[in-house]
Amino acid sequence: MNHLKYKKVILWIMLLLPWLSLPFLGKQALKRFFPAGLFISTLVFFENMVAKKRKWWVYHETIHPKVTGDFPMIWGPFLIGSMWILRLTYGRFYLYMLLNIAVDSFFTYPLVTIFQKLGISSLIKLKRYQLSLLFFFKSALLYAFQLMVEKMKRTAAQKQQDPLQD
Template sequence: MVIIPWFSFFFLKKETIRHYTPVGFFTLFLMALYHELAYTQKWWKIAHPLVPQTIFYEAFAIGPFFIGTIWIFHLTYGKFWLYLIANVITDAIFMFLMSPIFVKIGFYKWVNQTPFERYIHFIIIAVVIYGYHTWQRKGMKIEGVANQKY
């Protein structure tokens, strides 16, 4: 779960990685906050976190969420509707195809949240992430960087 997505990193240019890494870290931050909220609201229970005594399932965050964010931005940034469609599809695959497998093998279990509710939260987070990256690009002071395609 952690290692496999990182193999795809070798197919990205250094400039692409440098450019989209901040939004990847912002995604990690939001996912940590989201998992904190999930813990306090008892939305789900993680059976075996990578780091004992944590409420955050790091394998998802530092694997598919971080790398997936960079890839989706690389392939779709500047085309919001394409970005949104890509997130709707990838989140649906995760939530409705992969998540039942993870529940079945015991990674986590649903408690006070449904997979559909989590799916809606992920779509909202995707919009927030896009807004953050757009804001960040506008704040870049280097001439021409804000409009450059990576």
């Protein structure tokens, strides 16, 4: 297998493998945490546009010429991983942040190094600690979004129980 195809296979696996875990997430958890996962993944999609313009990082490889290089990362491990982390830790903020720091550190340090060595992506103007801070901020934002969703659901349920309450 030539070197170029090897990188594409890695990206395809990175995109598809997390989706195979969805049946284990559970229907209720998927329904509960999908909006937050979609929110943060969409935010990261736009963040990558800014990153490309400001040359924070670059993707050298993609799964298809018409698909951005960040697509497998955002719509694979980031989307599905966000929902899994929420499912496993929501309601226990310190555990949530601890797990996020561990996962984000794994990405920021060993995985970024591997991607750079393989020629998949590289950090350019962004230092690893800055990338870690970005991840930390997005983790807090994801949790805050889920808190807001939960509050809106409770409010809607209360109004449904007592429609005269306003």
